[in-house]
Amino acid sequence: MLPEFFFGYFACAILGLAMLTVTRKNLVHSVLWMLLLFLHIACLYLFLNAEFLAVIQVIVYAGAILVLFLFLVMLLNLREEHEARRFVKAWQGRLAVCILLLTVIVISVYKAAVQPTGGYSITFINEMGHTKVLGTVLFNQYVLPFLMTALVLFVPMVAAIVLAMKERKR
Amino acid sequence: MIPLSWYLMLGAGLFVIGMFTFLVRRNIIMMLISLELMLNAVNIMLIATSHYMQDMRGQILAFFVMAGAAAGVAIGLAILIAAFRNRESANMDEFDLLKG
Amino acid sequence: MKQRFPDFIKKILFVEILKGLALTFRTMLKPPVTRQYPKERRDPKPGFRGQHAFVRDAVTKREKCVACQKCAIVCPSRCISIRYTTDDSGARKLTKYEIDALRCIFCGYCESVCPVCAIVLTETYEYASYSRDGFLYDRERLLLNWDEFAARLKRDSYFNMFWRPAGCDVRRLPAGKREQQAIPAGRKPEAKSQKSEEENTENGRPSPSVGEGGRI
Amino acid sequence: MELLVTIAKTVLYVAAVFGVTLLHVAYATYFERKVIGRMQGRIGPVEVGFRGLLQPFADMVKSLFKEDIIPAAADRTLFFLAPVIVVASVMTSLAVIPFFNNGAIANLNVGVLFIFAMASLAVYGIIVAGWSSNSKYSFFGSIRSAAQVISYEIAMGISLAGVFLMAGSVNLNDIVLAQREQPLGMFAVLQIVGFVVFVISAFAETNRTPFDLPEAETELVAGYLTEYSGFRYALFFLAEYISMYIMAALIALCYLGGWALPGFVTRALPFLEQVPGIIWFLIKVYAFMFFYFWVRATLPRYRFDQLMAIGWKILIPVSVVNIVITAFVKRWLM
Numbered sequence: 123m124l125p126e127f128f129f130g131y132f133a134c135a136i137l138g139l140a141m142l143t144v145t146r147k148n149l150v151h152s153v154l155w156m157l158l159l160f161l162h163i164a165c166l167y168l169f170l171n172a173e174f175l176a177v178i179q180v181i182v183y184a185g186a187i188l189v190l191f192l193f194l195v196m197l198l199n200l201r202e203e204h205e206a207r208r209f210v211k212a213w214q215g216r217l218a219v220c221i222l223l224l225t226v227i228v229i230s231v232y233k234a235a236v237q238p239t240g241g242y243s244i245t246f247i248n249e250m251g252h253t254k255v256l257g258t259v260l261f262n263q264y265v266l267p268f269l270m271t272a273l274v275l276f277v278p279m280v281a282a283i284v285l286a287m288k289e290r291k292r
Numbered sequence: 293m294i295p296l297s298w299y300l301m302l303g304a305g306l307f308v309i310g311m312f313t314f315l316v317r318r319n320i321i322m323m324l325i326s327l328e329l330m331l332n333a334v335n336i337m338l339i340a341t342s343h344y345m346q347d348m349r350g351q352i353l354a355f356f357v358m359a360g361a362a363a364g365v366a367i368g369l370a371i372l373i374a375a376f377r378n379r380e381s382a383n384m385d386e387f388d389l390l391k392g
Numbered sequence: 393m394k395q396r397f398p399d400f401i402k403k404i405l406f407v408e409i410l411k412g413l414a415l416t417f418r419t420m421l422k423p424p425v426t427r428q429y430p431k432e433r434r435d436p437k438p439g440f441r442g443q444h445a446f447v448r449d450a451v452t453k454r455e456k457c458v459a460c461q462k463c464a465i466v467c468p469s470r471c472i473s474i475r476y477t478t479d480d481s482g483a484r485k486l487t488k489y490e491i492d493a494l495r496c497i498f499c500g501y502c503e504s505v506c507p508v509c510a511i512v513l514t515e516t517y518e519y520a521s522y523s524r525d526g527f528l529y530d531r532e533r534l535l536l537n538w539d540e541f542a543a544r545l546k547r548d549s550y551f552n553m554f555w556r557p558a559g560c561d562v563r564r565l566p567a568g569k570r571e572q573q574a575i576p577a578g579r580k581p582e583a584k585s586q587k588s589e590e591e592n593t594e595n596g597r598p599s600p601s602v603g604e605g606g607r608i
Numbered sequence: 609m610e611l612l613v614t615i616a617k618t619v620l621y622v623a624a625v626f627g628v629t630l631l632h633v634a635y636a637t638y639f640e641r642k643v644i645g646r647m648q649g650r651i652g653p654v655e656v657g658f659r660g661l662l663q664p665f666a667d668m669v670k671s672l673f674k675e676d677i678i679p680a681a682a683d684r685t686l687f688f689l690a691p692v693i694v695v696a697s698v699m700t701s702l703a704v705i706p707f708f709n710n711g712a713i714a715n716l717n718v719g720v721l722f723i724f725a726m727a728s729l730a731v732y733g734i735i736v737a738g739w740s741s742n743s744k745y746s747f748f749g750s751i752r753s754a755a756q757v758i759s760y761e762i763a764m765g766i767s768l769a770g771v772f773l774m775a776g777s778v779n780l781n782d783i784v785l786a787q788r789e790q791p792l793g794m795f796a797v798l799q800i801v802g803f804v805v806f807v808i809s810a811f812a813e814t815n816r817t818p819f820d821l822p823e824a825e826t827e828l829v830a831g832y833l834t835e836y837s838g839f840r841y842a843l844f845f846l847a848e849y850i851s852m853y854i855m856a857a858l859i860a861l862c863y864l865g866g867w868a869l870p871g872f873v874t875r876a877l878p879f880l881e882q883v884p885g886i887i888w889f890l891i892k893v894y895a896f897m898f899f900y901f902w903v904r905a906t907l908p909r910y911r912f913d914q915l916m917a918i919g920w921k922i923l924i925p926v927s928v929v930n931i932v933i934t935a936f937v938k939r940w941l942m
Contacts, residue, residue, distance in 0.1 A: 129294050133302045140306055140329055144313040149321055150739060154686070156325060157732060163332055170299075170343040172351055177721040179335075182358050185728025187328065187365045189758060192735055194369050195321060196751070198376055216315040224308040231300035240347030251717045253778055259348040260355065267352075271359045278363040282370035412906045416647040424651040 129169065135162050149195045153188055160184050171244055174253045299340035307333035318384045320375075324368045331361045435546060439553040441498045441513040444491050444529055445537035447575065455535060456510040456568075459484040463502035463511055471495035472502065491534070493519075493527040504554040508568035512552050514541040542575075549574040622703075622713055629702055633849040634664035639894075640901045647905035671845075674838035679741055682835065686740035691836070691843035694733030698850045701726040705857045706781050708867045708885035719780040720772075720862070723854060724765060727813065730851065731757050734822070734832050737844070741835035749831025752912060753822030756812055759916065760819075763923035764809035770802040770927075770934040771795050771862045784866035793870020796863040801930045803863045805923050807899075810855040812919065814848065816900055818907040819915055852900060853893065860892035 139159035146152035160183045167176035247255050260268055310329030317323060335354045342350025372382060379386055402408065427434065436442065446455035459476035475488035502511050514537065521527055529537065542550070551574035556562060562570060638653065638660070645652030653660030678687060704719040706712040716722050731754050738750020772778055774795055775786035787795055796803040812819040823831035833844055860866055867885030874881055910918070 125294055129298065133298070136302065137305050137309070140309045143329070144309060144317065144322070144326060149319070150683075150686070150736075152322070152325065154732070154736065156328070157729075159329075160332070163336065166336065167339055169294075170339050172339050172343065173716070173718050174721070175339060175351055175354060177718045177725050178355070178358060180725035181721065181728055182362055183328070183332075185725065185731070185761070186758070187362055189728075189731060189735070189754060190365055190369055191321060191325065192732075193751070193754070194372065196735070196739055196747070198373075198382065213316050217312065220308050220312040220315070223311065224304060227304035227307070228301055231297050231304065234297045234300055236296060236341060236345045238344065238346040240345055240349075242346045242348050244346075251777070251779070253718055253721075256348060256351060256355070260352055264352055267356060271356055274363050275359060278367040278370075282366045285367075285370040285374045409907065413902060416902060416906045419649060420643070420646040422649070424646060425649045426651045428654075 125169070132162055132166050132169075136166070150192065153191050153195060156191075157184055157188055160188070171247055172252060174256050296340060296344045300337055303333040303337035303340070305333075306330075306336065320368075320372050320382045320384055323384065324365060324372075327364070327368075328361060331357055436515040436517060438515075438551075440515045440517070441500045441554075443514050443516040443519045443537055443541070444493060444496070444534060445512050445514045445516075445541055446489075446510055446531065446534040447512055448535055448538050448542075455486070455489075455531060456508045457486050457489060457506075458508055458510070459486040459489075460507060462505045462507065466501045466505045468499060468501065469495045469497050486531070489531045489534070491529045493529055494524065500554045503552060504557045506555075506569075507566040509552070509555045509572040512538070513554075514538070516541050516544070549576045551575070618713070625702060625707075625713060626699065629699075629850065629853065630846075632853065633846060634668065636849050636853070636897060637667065637845075638664050639897065640904075643898060643901040644905045647902070668842065671842040672839055676838045676840065677835070679743065679835050681742040683740040683742070686736050687835075688840075690733050690737035690740060691840045691847070692733075693736065694730050694847040695843050695850075697726045697729035697733065698847045698854060701854050702850070704780060705854065706784065706861070706867070707889055709784075710781060711867070711886070712780065715779070715781055717777075717779050720768060720778050720783075720858070723858060724761065727757070727761060727851070730847070733847070737836070738832040741832075743835050745828045745830070745834045746832050749822045749828045749834065752828075753815060753832060756815070756819065756821060756915060756919075759919045760809040760812035760923070763805055763919055763927050764813060766924060766931060767802040767805040767809065767927040768862060769931045770799045773931065773934050773938055774799065780861050780866075784861055784868050787865045788868050788871045790865075790870075792865075793868065793873065794863060794865040799863065799930070799934070801926060802934075803859075805927045805930070806859065806863065808918070808923060810859060811900070811903065812915065814851045814855055814900075816852065817904040818910050820909060821912050821915060852897065856893045856896040856900070857889075859896050860889060864892045864896075866892070 136159060139155055139162060143152050143155040143159055146155065160179060164176040164179040167173075167179060242255060307330050310326040310333060313326035313329070314323050317326070335357055338350040338354045338357070342348065342354070375387060376382060381387075446457065448454070449456045459474055461474055464470075464472040464474050471492040471494075473488070473490045474486070476484045476486050478484055498513060500513055503509070503513055511534075516537070519537075551572075555569055555572050556565060641663070642652040642660075653663040656662040656666045678684060701723045703713040704716050704722050706715065706719075712719070734753045734757070735750045738746040738748075738753075741747075771783060774790075775783040777783060777786070787793055791797045811817075815822050821831075822828075823833060828834070833841060836844060865888075867889040869880055869888060
């Protein structure tokens with residue numbers, strides 16, 4: 123009963139916070155609701171026995187990405203989103219598409235169940251420590267993708283600096 | 293034990309919220325935020341599936357998704373700054389000239 | 393290159409920062425220099441320029457001011473205002489003397505220029521007031537200031553070092569200044585007051601004001 | 609029933625930890641004022657109580673009863689929320705610090721990372737405080753602080769990675785236990801480079817002199833705190849001192865051997881085993897707190913560009929090289 127109750131709370135909170143995030147006119151408020159949303163998602167990861175990912179979720183999403191958003195919102199002084207003419211006015215069509223997508227996904231995953239196929243059971247992970255297990259897999263089987271990630275992070279960094287420096291050269 | 297499908301449906305809900313926002317809101321920052329929501333929805337699904345399959349690959353993938361999200365946001369926001377310098381606006385619909 | 397290399401090593405080893413840290417640590421072990429002001433007071437040194445006062449003359453029991461206007465003219469901040477009347481013999485009679493202590497810059501020119509040593513900047517330094525009027529000193533208030541100061545004076549006698557400006561030949565000073573003697577403090581016996589450390593020995597003529605004692 | 613007892617025990621322990629920490633924080637201010645006072649030839653607080661020992665409480669009462677000013681153009685909700693975010697996030701980090709063997713409220717396997725996560729949440733409180741007060745000084749202060757904290761967090765994390773490599777764990781308890789057989793019983797000897805980088809970053813991370821640019825009173829009135837007064841200001845103050853304690857505790861645990869004594873000492877003098885570990889821990893923490901105050905009394909403030917240059921051009925490369933060397937030595941030479 124208790125797990126269901128907690129899951130219910132977190133599911134409702136995540137969906138509600140997501141709605142709050144996307145409906146705010148004030149972008150700073152929106153970003154702060156999103157912060158709360160990410161913290162709830164991190165808690166959800168704890169249920170799934172992924173404590174390292176939960177902490178990384180907070181450090182990366184809350185500590186880096188959202189701060190970047192907040193910086194930009196403040197520096198560009200985008201406090202209120204102003205109204206502007208739109209290319210396509212009708213939003214009903216997009217809503218229909220979204221509802222259709224939701225229906226499709228829900229129908230397809232409604233009965234989803236998987237068999238535990240791997241060797242990483244909860245007891246095993248608890249015994250070894252999630253960080254260690256994840257690190258072992260990451261650095262043994264997925265070294266190349268991990269190194270690629272470094273490249274994936276490096277290129278945008280260079281690109282961001284180039285884009286932001288452009289004005290100064292003139 | 294919570295069934296896996298609950299997690300998947302939660303992820304689906306979050307994904308659809310993000311997607312709808314991406315389609316409807318025209319503010320670039322809002323669109324980037326909804327992009328993050330969608331990535332998070334995918335991450336929830338990946339980690340949940342990984343947990344129920346007792347396989348670490350899903351979590352590794354989620355790890356990479358986070359790295360990708362960080363990279364995406366960095367480049368997206370840099371483009372926004374460059375665009376904002378030209379148009380003084382963060383509204384997608386106002387970027388309607390080929391010369392920028 | 394030869395010069396830069398030791399600098400580089402110094403930077404890595406934080407030599408300068410460590411020197412600074414050592415200095416503060418040594419200071420910590422030394423006794424503090426704090427004086428707990430309202431509890432421990434320090435007596436001002438002779439020559440301290442504090443609250444304004446009129447010296448009360450021992451004979452006339454009034455101020456000695458002759459309304460010559462010298463102080464008002466020399467005052468850089470123009471904070472002294474004087475009014476006087478002239479009687480038949482041509483003698484001036486002081487009718488109004490006011491000092492705006494808020495404008496005063498405590499330069500001490502007024503006391504060194506005064507030919508009769510009437511105005512004085514006393515050693516009183518605590519005279520806060522709740523109103524601006526409290527800093528507008530008129531004749532009565534200036535005399536009162538003197539009385540208060542004389543009552544508090546801890547030394548045997550009072551002689552202001554600006555009464556005889558430094559570097560001036562005493563013989564060329566006006567008579568009132570030349571003859572000014574140290575004023576004995578009220579509570580002290582009269583006999584002691586004759587020898588004061590500030591007193592100049594060259595013209596030791598007994599002052600007429602000494603007789604009754606400063607405090608009245 | 610058993611569950612209730614466990615919950616009650618946990619709640620009591622949490623309350624005890626928080627209460628004792630708050631008391632320590634109160635006296636850290638007293639300690640700081642005394643130490644800095646003596647270093648500047650002054651005597652520090654002496655008036656309230658015996659030798660000024662009640663001064664922290666006088667300060668507390670004063671700030672509680674001061675007028676609570678809210679700027680007219682402030683975003684009220686966020687203005688109220690900002691100090692709460694900061695205090696909550698730094699207080700949460702207290703939960704994973706082991707004061708003695710297994711003495712943490714929550715012995716997480718990702719203890720250090722948890723502290724980093726909470727530190728990154730505290731940045732929000734600062735940014736929100738600066739933004740919501742709608743004042744230029746606050747805003748500058750908060751942007752500076754956020755930039756500073758984020759960039760120094762990187763150097764800090766990378767320099768700690770050397771410790772993780774040496775200890776083979778991110779659990780604070782395991783890190784302490786791994787140090788017992790190190791030279792002098794601490795990682796600070798072999799990880800001296802990481803230690804220095806971490807200490808410098810700790811100063812920047814807690815916004816203390818010489819890196820107290822967010823509150824640089826000569827340029828920005830009081831940085832992001834400018835518009836805050838009374839109780840809310842006190843909350844920020846509290847958060848700053850708790851985060852100083854957390855940094856001091858992290859240094860004590862990760863570099864100075866925590867609550868444990870070096871193996872050679874306990875072998876030579878076995879009776880020292882009887883002394884509770886929390887005493888060694890507190891000695892190390894207070895030694896570092898003293899160092900905080902000592903540096904504050906000594907060094908002037910850096911310029912902001914110097915601060916950023918130190919962080920990005922010196923500390924981060926140095927700590928990266930440190931990890932590489934540590935990993936190399938650990939893998940092939942030990």
